Amino acid sequence: MPSLPVISASDAVRALQRLGFIVVRQRGSHIILRKGSQGCAVPNHREIKTGTLAGLLKQGGVSISDFINALSS
Numbered sequence: 188m189p190s191l192p193v194i195s196a197s198d199a200v201r202a203l204q205r206l207g208f209i210v211v212r213q214r215g216s217h218i219i220l221r222k223g224s225q226g227c228a229v230p231n232h233r234e235i236k237t238g239t240l241a242g243l244l245k246q247g248g249v250s251i252s253d254f255i256n257a258l259s260s
Contacts, residue, residue: 189252189255191237191251191254193234193235195249196218196229196232197232199243200218202258203229203247203257205222206257207222208221209220209222215234216230217229218230218231225247226247229243
């Protein structure tokens with residue numbers, strides 16, 4: 188299992204959009220994305236810690252390998 192990198196919120200949102208998620212709204216410092224019935228909230232920070240990133244990927248039902256592939260493409 189590959190380890191998660193420390194990335195910015197804009198990189199995380201861009202990768203999730205490549206996986207089919209759509210930005211629904213933003214309130215304060217959280218960006219809400221949705222794909223069908225799955226959804227996740229990305230904190231709009233300069234750096235997202237790996238534990239937070241792992242939690243939002245689990246919330247959105249995205250595997251770590253799929254996310255890393257979407258980051259690199």
